Amino acid sequence: MARLDRFSLLVPLLGFLVLVVLVKMGSASSQMYPNATEWPVTNDEGLYMAYQDGGKWVNWWARDRPGVFSFFTKVAAITDMSNIPESTEALNEALPVREPYWIREPDRFGRPGIRATWLGHASVLAEVDGVSILADPIFSERASLFQWAGPKRYRPPACTVSELPESLDAVVISHSHYDHLDYNSCMDLQRRYGDRLHWFVPSGIGGFLRDSIGVSAAQVHDMVWWEEETLPGTNVTVAFTPNNHWSRRGLMDENDDLWGSWSVLGPQNKFWFGGDTGYCDGFVQIGRKYGPFDLSAIPIGAYYPRWFMKWVHVDPSEAIMVHKDLMSKKSLGIHWGTFKLTKEYYLEPREAIQELAREDPLVGADAFQTVNIGETLEA
Numbered sequence: 001m002a003r004l005d006r007f008s009l010l011v012p013l014l015g016f017l018v019l020v021v022l023v024k025m026g027s028a029s030s031q032m033y034p035n036a037t038e039w040p041v042t043n044d045e046g047l048y049m050a051y052q053d054g055g056k057w058v059n060w061w062a063r064d065r066p067g068v069f070s071f072f073t074k075v076a077a078i079t080d081m082s083n084i085p086e087s088t089e090a091l092n093e094a095l096p097v098r099e100p101y102w103i104r105e106p107d108r109f110g111r112p113g114i115r116a117t118w119l120g121h122a123s124v125l126a127e128v129d130g131v132s133i134l135a136d137p138i139f140s141e142r143a144s145l146f147q148w149a150g151p152k153r154y155r156p157p158a159c160t161v162s163e164l165p166e167s168l169d170a171v172v173i174s175h176s177h178y179d180h181l182d183y184n185s186c187m188d189l190q191r192r193y194g195d196r197l198h199w200f201v202p203s204g205i206g207g208f209l210r211d212s213i214g215v216s217a218a219q220v221h222d223m224v225w226w227e228e229e230t231l232p233g234t235n236v237t238v239a240f241t242p243n244n245h246w247s248r249r250g251l252m253d254e255n256d257d258l259w260g261s262w263s264v265l266g267p268q269n270k271f272w273f274g275g276d277t278g279y280c281d282g283f284v285q286i287g288r289k290y291g292p293f294d295l296s297a298i299p300i301g302a303y304y305p306r307w308f309m310k311w312v313h314v315d316p317s318e319a320i321m322v323h324k325d326l327m328s329k330k331s332l333g334i335h336w337g338t339f340k341l342t343k344e345y346y347l348e349p350r351e352a353i354q355e356l357a358r359e360d361p362l363v364g365a366d367a368f369q370t371v372n373i374g375e376t377l378e379a
């Protein structure tokens with residue numbers, strides 16, 4: 001920041017570039033995939049494979065997504081229904097933040113079980129058969145390249161990095177968007193845990209961790225879909241699985257890094273982390289290969305307007321479909337109630353998921369829940 005101040009002429013230019021990045025963050029480009037008829041690419045098992053064309057990962061499910069031009073022309077006309085209260089009192093009432101607790105040493109491997117604690121947005125601390133895994137950690141004030149611009153959180157995180165469990169074993173990252181891969185949070189994690197922590201990331205993000213965060217190469221597991229690795233020193237397998245999304249952190253790097261979901265397969269329990277995703281039939285494949293899952297963290301927010309967002313974000317009714325596809329016994333709604341990214345009413349994701357789960361005889365109110373930030377869902 002100090003350097004920027006000295007080159008004050010650069011500030012307006014940089015500001016403009018940042019604006020373009022921020023506006024494009026929630027959207028998507030009109031990138032065309034001329035070879036779409038050759039896809040999807042599947043492996044011997046018939047599973048969808050991540051596929052690169054011209055150095056860019058391709059999202060086959062988003063091939064008919066409207067381009068950025070229609071985004072600009074239409075999005076301005078959309079009514080903002082978010083209605084996020086100004087007052088902290090009202091927010092404390094609607095979205096209280098609780099102090100989280102973890103299963104503590106000693107004897108954590110002697111205590112099989114599965115629990116997921118929501119830390120806010122898509123950040124989840126999952127405890128699976130004695131192993132602690134942190135998913136998409138963001139503790140920063142803004143989900144952005146800079147901490148002076150970009151989506152600002154309206155609810156604080158449940159805790160800080162220094163309050164996370166001493167025994168944290170691994171971090172999984174779903175993709176490179178700023179609300180899921182946060183520079184400051186990664187730096188804090190690296191400072192606190194160093195080489196005690198294993199990082200499981202989509203192909204391409206390993207370079208960011210090594211070069212920008214200083215994670216040693218041995219701790220980085222840079223993976224493509226359906227790759228499996230054992231978390232060293234445990235009997236827990238971490239598998240990278242598909243989802244329907246995209247990636248970008250700068251102006252020119254769209255889809256340079258892969259995106260996806262994580263399946264955490266313990267000796268007794270299975271956990272799934274959806275990250276950020278639109279609906280796709282990849283979830284049926286995950287359910288067949290690794291399901292049923294004991295506990296799943298499924299995104300339920302940031303979905304309005306549907307004509308545009310459906311390509312990258314599920315709405316609550318599609319989240320229910322994901323829950324069924326995975327054969328999830330219990331699911332936790334994430335990716336809502338923290339940053340304003342889209343224009344649906346800010347409590348709608350929670351209200352809709354409660355109603356949809358309750359009214360669906362194949363789901364039930366107990367099987368798909370939301371919790372307050374800092375609270376835990378156990379299975």
Ligand SMILES: *[C@@H]1O[C@H](CO)[C@@H](O)[C@H](O)[C@H]1NC(C)=O
Pocket residue numbers: 034035053054
């Ligand atoms: C499409 O397919 C053709 C022929 O197989 C190939 O030469 C080309 O590199 C592919 N990719 C694009 C973006 O056209």
Ligand SMILES: *[C@@H]1O[C@H](CO)[C@@H](O)[C@H](O)[C@H]1NC(C)=O
Pocket residue numbers: 109233234235
């Ligand atoms: C992993 O499994 C083996 C064989 O069942 C067992 O001996 C070992 O204690 C397990 N390790 C952990 C960390 O649970």
Ligand SMILES: [Zn+2]
Pocket residue numbers: 175177245276
């Ligand atoms: Zn995203």
Ligand SMILES: [Zn+2]
Pocket residue numbers: 177179180276335
């Ligand atoms: Zn997101």
